[in-house]
Structure formats: structure tokens, C-alpha cells
Amino acid sequence: MNDTGENESVPPAYQMELFNHDTNRSQFVEGPPPASSSRRLPPNISVHTQHKAAGKKVVTNEGDDALATTISALYGKLLVVLGVSLPVTKTLTSKPSITTYDVRYGSFYLRIGVVVFGFCSVIYAVLSFGQYFELKGTPECDNILVAVTPLVRTTFVVGQMIYVFSLHDRFLEVYKHALVARFGIMHMIATNLSEWLYVVVEETKYDIQQHFRNLEERNLIQILNNPNETASGSFSESLELRNSIAFLPDKSSECWRSQIMKNLLRNSSPFLFPCTVEYSLLCTVILAVMWRTACNSFESPRTRKQSGVNVIYARSISQFSVDCASAYKGLIAGLLVTLISTISLILFFELVRQPKYAKLAVFQVNVWEAFVLGTSIAVVILCYMKMRTIGQRREHRDLELEHILLFVTQFGVFLYTSFHIIGAYFMMNAANNRWDVMRIVTPVSALVQSICQTLLVLDAWRRGCSTPEQVERKPGRQMVTFLLVANMVMWIVNRLVNNRAESYPEQMEFYGVWAWTIITHMCMPLVVCYRFQSSVCLYEVWKHVYKQTRK
Incomplete structure (x- = not known):
């Protein structure tokens, strides 16, 4: 009888809910709901029903989120x-407008x-x-x-x-x-x-315009110097160049x-x-x-x-502290690479201005870049062999933000070197010049070096010195120092030389001015950022791996 009276005091909606979710009347408890409940329920509501309502609220919040x-x-x-x-x-x-650079x-x-x-x-x-x-x-x-x-x-x-x-x-x-x-x-x-x-769109537009203008100026100079021999051909070529960029709006000089x-x-x-x-x-x-x-x-x-x-x-x-022990040899070697790279860049910018030495300027930069990349590959292998004596850290270490950036930017290295190798291969067969093989050796070296270096960074990130002897010897730190400086050097070379589409006229001739300029401005910022990000990760290895870890 008491049960019947109590059920009559419960609203019909709650009776239906109790019937659907819990038919065992012995589970009902009397008294007020818990203090943590978000709304006050009538007496005799089961704990199971309250948990069910809270679960619905959680599911709703998860769905909204x-x-x-x-x-x-x-x-x-x-x-x-x-x-x-x-x-x-x-x-x-084609609508004329006042645009700015x-x-x-x-x-x-x-x-x-x-x-x-x-x-x-x-x-x-x-x-x-x-x-x-x-x-x-x-x-x-x-x-x-x-x-x-x-x-x-x-x-x-x-x-x-x-x-x-x-x-x-x-x-x-x-x-x-x-x-x-x-x-x-x-x-x-x-x-x-x-x-x-x-930025990519605007830079591509400007470089294409500038390339055709430079060609037009050279043709006009030929017309003035040889009016009888090359006038008709150069004049018609100049008209074609002008028509090639006629649909690209430019600033009005007025x-x-x-x-x-x-x-x-x-x-x-x-x-x-x-x-x-x-x-x-x-x-x-x-x-x-x-x-x-x-x-x-x-x-x-x-x-x-x-x-x-x-x-x-x-x-x-x-x-923030820096311990430069066991790093001087690598630093001196890196500074030597920096010095020779500076001389190579000076020669490039001086020779590239003269048309008859333009190919020589690109060739000497390619040779030196291939030498730096090949040396870096050998140093990466030696560094990995040295660092194998350092034990793995016991705690689990997820990928840091630096490593995520390294993977993202490495995609640009893969893409750019692939286009570079394909274009250089076909143009080498067309030109039949034995020295053109350097245009393939350099991008292949860059591709192999980026793969080996990324594997080294990911492997070294999970290592740490576990004994005082390892902390004192610091195996591989000389190599890490050299790689850090070498990546900064390659960052500068990519920024000043490879960032320009006209630095590789053979690729521009194979792909076309439009395609090669777009490829360069889409990929080279990632390549440049990869070199900077590699130096960041190598600095983290240089600073944290050679500290003794807790057992």
C-alpha cells in the first residue's frame, strides 16, 4: 500500500521513464537527489535514472563540440x-587597376x-x-x-x-x-x-613579367647593335614576348x-x-x-x-645555458664551409650579370652545393654510428612541434628535387654536355641528405647520455655541430640562389617560364624553411642529448 501511495505522488512522465529503464522496484531509494545533481528530481527516482540523464547531457555536449x-x-x-x-x-x-608591388x-x-x-x-x-x-x-x-x-x-x-x-x-x-x-x-x-x-601568386606574377621584360630588352639591344642581320627575327620575337604578358596587368606609370x-x-x-x-x-x-x-x-x-x-x-x-665542450672541431669546419660558400656566392652574383659567364656562375654554385651536401651525408652516417653508443631514453617521447614542422617542410624538398632531377635529365640528353650531370648530382644529393638527416634527428631525439663517461666524451657532438652550421649555409644558398627561377635556365626551358616559376615559388619556401627547421632540431639534439638522464 505504501508503494502505491508513493507512486501516485510521482508525475506520469517519471513513471514512464522508470518503467522503461528500471523495472526492479527494490532499486528505488527514498530521499532527495544528490547535491551534485544539476536539477532537483522528485523522490523515489533511481540512481540509475539520474546517471542516465547525466550521460545524455555528456553525449549532447560532445556532439555540440x-x-x-x-x-x-x-x-x-x-x-x-x-x-x-x-x-x-x-x-x-585584364581590367586596368592601380596595383602595388x-x-x-x-x-x-x-x-x-x-x-x-x-x-x-x-x-x-x-x-x-x-x-x-x-x-x-x-x-x-x-x-x-x-x-x-x-x-x-x-x-x-x-x-x-x-x-x-x-x-x-x-x-x-x-x-x-x-x-x-x-x-x-x-x-x-x-x-x-x-x-x-x-605571396606565391604575386611573386610568380612579378617574376614572369620581369623575365619577359629582360628578354625583350636583350632583343632590343641586339636590334640596335645588328640592325641588318637580326632585326626582323628579334623584332618579331619581341612582339611575341610582349603578347605573352599582355594579359597580366601592371602598374600604370602615369x-x-x-x-x-x-x-x-x-x-x-x-x-x-x-x-x-x-x-x-x-x-x-x-x-x-x-x-x-x-x-x-x-x-x-x-x-x-x-x-x-x-x-x-x-x-x-x-x-638557457650553452655548453660548448666537444664542439670546437665541428664549429671550425662549419666556419670554413661558411667562408668558401660566401666566396662562391660572391662569384655567382658577379658572373651571372654577364651573359657569357651565366652558365659558369650556376655551375660553380652547383659544384660547391653538391660538395657540401655530400660531406653532410658522410657526416650524418658517422654521427649515427657514434650516437649508437648512447642509450635510449626510458620515458616515451612524442614528436615535438619542431619535428612536425620538419616533416611538413621536407615535402617541399622532395617535390622540388624531383622536378629538378626530371628536368635536368631530359635537358642533359638534349644538350649532350658531360658537365650537365652536376645538375642531377646536386638535387639527388639534397634528397638523400634530407632523408638521412631527418632519420638522424628522430633517432637522436630519443637518446640521452646515461653514464658520466658518455657525458664527458659526448659522442657525435662534433658532427652535430658541423651539420648545424652546414644547414644554415644551405639555408643561405637556397635563399639567395635557388629561390630565383632564372637561376636554372635549363629547367625553365624544359618546363616553360610559367610552370618552372610556379614550381620554384611553391616549393622553395618549404625548402628554405626545412633548412632552418633542421638547424632548430639539430640545436635541440646538440643541447639536450648530451645531458645525463635519470635512471
Whole structure:
């Protein structure tokens, strides 16, 4: 009887729920619900029913979070598509417009690199802003976007550096369950990717225009020097070159009062444009780790603080010290390579200006680059044999952000060297010159060296000295020092020589001006960033592997 009276006091909705989920009346307990319950249930509601309701709430929250993550990813994809389609449309449109020559976490070492690349991007944006004051004040020429775009780009670069290095933890703690964190970080990722693609489009457009203009100028000089012999052929070729770039819009010279900033930007673009690409790439990977951390809403706080970007920042606040023991020989050898590379670069820039010595300039750079790469392969093998005496660390070590960046940028090395080898092989058969084999040896050496070096970095990352004798001997540290300096040297060579599509006229002749210029500007920023990232990883090996680990 008592049971009947109690059931009559329960609402019908709860009676149906009790009937569906638990038919055992002996499991019901009287009294108020637990204090942790989110809503006050009537008496006699089973604990099983309360847990069921809480489970439904958890499932709902998980579904909402998954939906928010998917929508934010789609939002970022849409921004990237717009970021590449708009500049391509702007480049290919025939409508005349006033355009300007626009821009083209980690360890301590990596953070310094991000700051340097960001600083160079700011410099270029400020120089671009100066173009506005060279425009005429007529309605046809005055364009406020020439001033607004560089200022917005400068604000974004500076604000992103401040956020990445100081405000990220506070941001994720406050908004870790909100949509604004996911959409905000994804918006920044898409902006960096769009800026990268925009740089590639603008740089490719400018290099193609400049290449055809240089050919046209040379043909005109031939006409003036030999008016009777080559006039008709050179004149018709000049007309074809002019028609080849007629659909590419260019700046109208009538809108400029002076061209001081224009010439300054063009001369500095080969050095500052790649900095924008490298800065965008590094920030994209960093923000992607942050976005993944923000999406793991159900991860325990302990795990969240020990994963991803937080590990990097926790490690970066440790005391910075450098022990240069057992590194002097490798450092001296690396400085010697740097010295000879500087001489080779000086010869290149001096000889490439003279048409009859242009091939010799490229050949001597290829020979020296192949020598440095071959030496690095031998040093990598010797270093691996030396470091095999160092034991493996007992604790499990996941891939760090530096290694993720290393894998991403190595894709550019594979792609660029593959195109280089294919083009050089077919052009070697056509030219039938025995010295052209160096155009195949150099990219093959770069490909093999990048594979061996990446394997060495991943293997050394899991090793650590376990005895005082190993700490004192530091096996392989001389080789690691040499590889660190050699990668910086190859970074400079790629930045100054290989970053220019016209440095390899044979590949340009085989693939065509358009195709080879696009290949160069799509792959070389990744190749350059791979060399920098390799030096970052080698520095981490140089600094942390030779410290005694706890048993």
C-alpha cells in the first residue's frame, strides 16, 4: 500500500521513464537527489535514472563540440579558398587597376626564428605603406587600399606574435568551451595560409613579367647593335614576348610621382618575401596545435597542460645555458664551409650579370652545393654510428612541434628535387654536355641528405647520455655541430640562389617560364624553411642529448 501511495505522488512522465529503464522496484531509494545533481528530481527516482540523464547531457555536449569543430574547420577552408581565388583573379584580369608591388612554439631557437621572420614581414609591410605617398592625388590614381592593406598586415603580424608568445594560455582558459576560441584560431590559420598563397601568386606574377621584360630588352639591344642581320627575327620575337604578358596587368606609370619606393621594394623582395612565407608557415603549425588543444574540451586538465604547445612553453621558460665542450672541431669546419660558400656566392652574383659567364656562375654554385651536401651525408652516417653508443631514453617521447614542422617542410624538398632531377635529365640528353650531370648530382644529393638527416634527428631525439663517461666524451657532438652550421649555409644558398627561377635556365626551358616559376615559388619556401627547421632540431639534439638522464 505504501508503494502505491508513493507512486501516485510521482508525475506520469517519471513513471514512464522508470518503467522503461528500471523495472526492479527494490532499486528505488527514498530521499532527495544528490547535491551534485544539476536539477532537483522528485523522490523515489533511481540512481540509475539520474546517471542516465547525466550521460545524455555528456553525449549532447560532445556532439555540440564535434559540430563546432567541424564548422570551424569548414570556415577556415572557405577563407583559404577565397584567399587564393581572389589574388589569382586579380592577377589574370585584364581590367586596368592601380596595383602595388605588395608583399611578396617551440624551442628558444624556433621562437627567435619566428620573431626574425615576423620582423622582416613588418619591414616589408611598412615599405609597402610608403608607396601610398608616391601616388598622384587624381581620382583615377588615388587608392586608399594601398595604405590600408600594409597597415592591417602589420597590425596582424604584430598582434599574432604577441598572442602566440604571451596570451595563448589565458585565451584558451577563458574560452576553451566556447565557439569563439575555435573560430578565432581557425580564422588566424586561414589568414596565414591565404597570405602564403597570395605571396606565391604575386611573386610568380612579378617574376614572369620581369623575365619577359629582360628578354625583350636583350632583343632590343641586339636590334640596335645588328640592325641588318637580326632585326626582323628579334623584332618579331619581341612582339611575341610582349603578347605573352599582355594579359597580366601592371602598374600604370602615369599614377606615380616618383618610383623610389617601387624600386626599393623590387630590390628587397627576394630577401623579404620568403620571410613572409616562412613566418606564415611557422605560425600556421603553431596555431593548428592550439586549435587541436582548444577542441579537446573533454581532455583532463593535467593532460591538456602536458600536451602540444603548453609543453613547448613550459620548456622554454627554463634556464638557457650553452655548453660548448666537444664542439670546437665541428664549429671550425662549419666556419670554413661558411667562408668558401660566401666566396662562391660572391662569384655567382658577379658572373651571372654577364651573359657569357651565366652558365659558369650556376655551375660553380652547383659544384660547391653538391660538395657540401655530400660531406653532410658522410657526416650524418658517422654521427649515427657514434650516437649508437648512447642509450635510449626510458620515458616515451612524442614528436615535438619542431619535428612536425620538419616533416611538413621536407615535402617541399622532395617535390622540388624531383622536378629538378626530371628536368635536368631530359635537358642533359638534349644538350649532350658531360658537365650537365652536376645538375642531377646536386638535387639527388639534397634528397638523400634530407632523408638521412631527418632519420638522424628522430633517432637522436630519443637518446640521452646515461653514464658520466658518455657525458664527458659526448659522442657525435662534433658532427652535430658541423651539420648545424652546414644547414644554415644551405639555408643561405637556397635563399639567395635557388629561390630565383632564372637561376636554372635549363629547367625553365624544359618546363616553360610559367610552370618552372610556379614550381620554384611553391616549393622553395618549404625548402628554405626545412633548412632552418633542421638547424632548430639539430640545436635541440646538440643541447639536450648530451645531458645525463635519470635512471
